[in-house]
Amino acid sequence: xxxxxxxxxxxxxxxxxxxxxxxxxxxxxxxxxxxxxxxxxxxxxxxxxxxxxxxxxxxxxxxxxxxxxxxxxxxxxxxxxxxxxxxxxxxxxxxxxxxxxxxxxxxxxxxxxxxxxxxxxxxxxxxxxxxxxxxxxxxxxxxxxxxxxxxxxxxxxxxxxxxxxxxxxxxxxxxxxxxxxxxxxxxxxxxxxxxxxxxxxxxxxxxxxxxxxxxxxxxxxxxxxxxxxxxxxxxxxxxxxxxxxxxxxxxxxxxxxxxxxxxxxxxxxxx
Amino acid sequence: xxxxxxxxxxxxxxxxxxxxxxxxxxxxxxxxxxxxxxxxxxxxxxxxxxxxxxxxxxxxxxxxxxxxxxxxxxxxxxxxxxxxxxxxxxxxxxxxxxxxxxxxxxxxxxxxxxxxxxxxxxxxxxxxxxxxxxxxxxxxxxxxxxxxxxxxxxxxxxxxxxxxxxxxxxxxxxxxxxxxxxxxxxxxxxxxxxxxxxxxxxxxxxxxxxxxxxxxxxxxxxxxxxxxxxxxxxxxxxxxxxxxxxxxxxxxxxxxxxxxxxxxxxxxxxx
Numbered sequence: 043x044x045x046x047x048x049x050x051x052x053x054x055x056x057x058x059x060x061x062x063x064x065x066x067x068x069x070x071x072x073x074x075x076x077x078x079x080x081x082x083x084x085x086x087x088x089x090x091x092x093x094x095x096x097x098x099x100x101x102x103x104x105x106x107x108x109x110x111x112x113x114x115x116x117x118x119x120x121x122x123x124x125x126x127x128x129x130x131x132x133x134x135x136x137x138x139x140x141x142x143x144x145x146x147x148x149x150x151x152x153x154x155x156x157x158x159x160x161x162x163x164x165x166x167x168x169x170x171x172x173x174x175x176x177x178x179x180x181x182x183x184x185x186x187x188x189x190x191x192x193x194x195x196x197x198x199x200x201x202x203x204x205x206x207x208x209x210x211x212x213x214x215x216x217x218x219x220x221x222x223x224x225x226x227x228x229x230x231x232x233x234x235x236x237x238x239x240x241x242x243x244x245x246x247x248x249x250x251x252x253x254x255x256x257x258x259x260x261x262x263x264x265x266x267x268x269x270x271x272x273x274x275x276x277x278x279x280x281x282x283x284x285x286x287x288x289x290x291x292x293x294x295x296x297x298x299x300x301x302x303x304x305x306x307x308x309x310x311x312x313x
Numbered sequence: 314x315x316x317x318x319x320x321x322x323x324x325x326x327x328x329x330x331x332x333x334x335x336x337x338x339x340x341x342x343x344x345x346x347x348x349x350x351x352x353x354x355x356x357x358x359x360x361x362x363x364x365x366x367x368x369x370x371x372x373x374x375x376x377x378x379x380x381x382x383x384x385x386x387x388x389x390x391x392x393x394x395x396x397x398x399x400x401x402x403x404x405x406x407x408x409x410x411x412x413x414x415x416x417x418x419x420x421x422x423x424x425x426x427x428x429x430x431x432x433x434x435x436x437x438x439x440x441x442x443x444x445x446x447x448x449x450x451x452x453x454x455x456x457x458x459x460x461x462x463x464x465x466x467x468x469x470x471x472x473x474x475x476x477x478x479x480x481x482x483x484x485x486x487x488x489x490x491x492x493x494x495x496x497x498x499x500x501x502x503x504x505x506x507x508x509x510x511x512x513x514x515x516x517x518x519x520x521x522x523x524x525x526x527x528x529x530x531x532x533x534x535x536x537x538x539x540x541x542x543x544x545x546x547x548x549x550x551x552x553x554x555x556x557x558x559x560x561x562x563x564x565x566x567x568x569x570x571x572x573x574x575x576x577x578x579x580x581x582x583x584x
Contacts (some may be wrong), residue, residue, distance in 0.1 A: 046468075050328045063524075064416070096327075102412070102416055104410070104416045104417070104419035104420045104423065105416075105419050107419070107420065107427075108419040108420070108423040108425075108427060109427070110385075110389065110423070110427040110428070111382070111385055111389060111511075113384045113423075114381075114382055115382060118382060119424060121348055131428070134490075136412075137413055138410065138411055138439075138567035139375070139409065140409055140436060140464040141375055141407075141409050141462070142465075143360065143371070143375075143463065143464075143465075145335070145373055145375045146375070148337075148373075148375035148376050148378070148379040149378065149379070150373045150382075151376065151379040152378035152379045152380075156380070156381040157378075157381070158377060159474075165436040165438045165439070166438060166468075166469065167410070167436045167437060167438045167458055167461075167469065168409075168436070168458070168461050168463060168465045168466065169463070169465020169466060169467065169468030169469055169470070170464070170465045170468055170561075171462070171463050171464050171465040172463070172465050172478070173465075181405045187438055187439070190413070190438075190439050191413065192413040192414065192439060192440070192442050192443070193414075193440070193441070193442050194413075194414075194440020194442040194444075195439065195440060195441050196438065196440065197440030197441055197442055198438065198481065198484060198485065199438070199440070201472065201474050201481060201524070202471065202474065202475040202482060203472050203475065204473040204474065204475045204478070205473070205476070208388065209470060210469065210481065213469060213472060214469065217468055217469075219419055235425070235564040273430060
C-alpha cells in the first residue's frame, strides 16, 4: 500500500485505529476452542466486526509462533483473509525482526513476498544494513522501533550521546530517517510517552507513527493527537486487549465491534 | 542444557565450534532440490557430518521463515532431529527476538517449550522486561546482542553515554549481566571486533560469548581466543557459509565434514 492510499483510507473512515491481533488460546472466548482452528476463527470474527472502524490490523508474531506450526498456519490464513476481503486495510506484521543485511533480506522475503503484509516492525540495534533490505520493496513499509511503551524503554532508549547530546531514540529517528522516506518508513512511539511526541515531530515531521498503548477508554488519545498529528494525520493508533478481549461470551463479536466503534468515534472528532 | 554440561562437551570435543544452519534453497547442492523437503535433507547431512567436531548448531530463523509454512516444518524437523540424535549438542535459535514482557514470554514459549531449543538470541533495544521472560526457564539460555559483526554495528552500538562515558554495547553488557547469570545468559560479540574482546571481558569476565564472523580459514581465531577465552573457554564460535556451502556436489557431506574438522583442529590447540 502506498502513502496516499493509506491517507485516503484514514480520511474516508475518519479513523486512525489499528486492531492488534494478539490472539491467545488462553484468552479467546472458550466456546471457540472446540473448533478446528480457534485462533483463525477468532481472528475472522474480530476482523469482520472491526473492519469498518479500523485502518490497520496488526498480528503480533509471538502469539502465533508460540503455537508452532499450527500458529503459523493460523497466521497465514489470517493475513490471506484480510488481503482477500479487506484489501484496503493496512497490514502490519509486528515481528520486531532485524539481522545482518543478507539475513534481514530473508525476513523481508518472509513478510512481504511470502505472507504479503504491507509492513513489518524492526528493532534498530543492528543499524542500517538490518533495516535497508525492507526498503527495497515498492509500496511496502518498515516500522522502526524508536520509543517503546514498556518499562524497559528506560534501560537504553534514553541514553544520551556524549557528543551530540541526543538520546538513543532520537539518534535512531535521525539516522534512520535518512535511510528511508515517509513513503516507506514509520516509527513505533508508545502512547505512554505522549508528551514526547512534540519533540519527536521535530525530528520526523512527516513520517507515520505507530502508537501502541492506548486503552479502550481513549485516555491518552487527546495528548497523542495534539502532539503527534500531521496534516495527513500521520498516526496509526493501536488497541489490542481493549477491543479483542472485551468479552468472552458468544456475544464477543458485537462487543468488540462496539469497542472499536467507540474508539473510532473518539478519533472522528479530530477530522 | 546447563553450564557444566556445556563446558564438559567443549572439553571432550576440544572444540568451540558452532555450525550455523543458514540453509537457503538457492545455495544448497542442486541435486537435493528434487527431494520432498530439501532444507531438512540438507540440514540432516550437515548435522551428521559435522556433529563430531561441533558443540552447537544454530539455525537462523530468517531462512526458514522466508519459506513460510514449509520452512517452519523444516525447522521443527531439524531441531527434533538434533535433539533426538545428538542430545549433547547445544542448540541456538538465532531469532533476534524481543518485545514487551508479556509478548517476550510468548517467544520464550515458542523457542523453549514448543521447539525445545537450548537458547535464543534476543535484541536488547526494549530493555529488561523484553529479556527477563527468557530467564525464567531452567537450563535454558538467552543470548543478548552486544556487539554485532555487521557494518550497521557502528550506527548505534558505539554511542557513548554522556554521564558514564560508556558505549551502548558496554551499557547493554553491564545492565543485562545484572538480570541474568553466566548460567543462563550469553552475549553475541562479532569476531570482526576481536580486539575489543579484552575490554568486553572486563565487564563480563565469565559469561559465554557467541562469536559469529570466523571464516573457514580460521583467520581471526587466535585473536578471538587470546582476548576472549575464560578458564572454561567461554566461547562458542560460529561458522556458517564456510562449512555448509563449501561444496555443492554430491560430495558436500564429506567436504563440510573436512571444513568442520579443520576448524576443530585449529581450536584443539587451545586445549
